[in-house]
Amino acid sequence: MRLYIIVTCAFIAQIIAQAAIADDNFHGIIESRPDGKAGTWVVGGRTLNVTVNTDLREEHLPLRVGACAEVEIEDGLVEEIESESPRDCAW
Numbered sequence: 001m002r003l004y005i006i007v008t009c010a011f012i013a014q015i016i017a018q019a020a021i022a023d024d025n026f027h028g029i030i031e032s033r034p035d036g037k038a039g040t041w042v043v044g045g046r047t048l049n050v051t052v053n054t055d056l057r058e059e060h061l062p063l064r065v066g067a068c069a070e071v072e073i074e075d076g077l078v079e080e081i082e083s084e085s086p087r088d089c090a091w
Contacts, residue, residue, distance in 0.1 A: 024073040027088050030065050041081070043071050044089075048078050057082040 028044015037056060041048045048071065060083040061067050068089035072080040 023075065025070065027068060027070050027084060029089050030063060030067050030069050032065060033063070041078075043069055043081070046071075048073075048081075050078050050081065054078045055080040059083060060085055 026044060026046070028046065031042040031045070033039070033041045033050075037054065038050055038052050041050050054077075056063055057080065063069060063081060063083050068084045068086050070080075070082045070084050070088070071078060072082075
């Protein structure tokens, strides 16, 4: 019975963690990105799968390696990456 409770609690914790990252906004430094739009980006230490449907906004600065960006994730998909002022990534 104890093992069942432990496994059930672990399963519930995993579901809660997945729901928490399904919708997320965060700021971070662009560490790497592909030459084009779609592909694997690394922002703030997080690996992101960016698609042709992701909205890229370069209102403050170009979205290049070393720039500060805000990432919006909805339903587990990267919806938008927007350049931000460097002060928004200062800790």
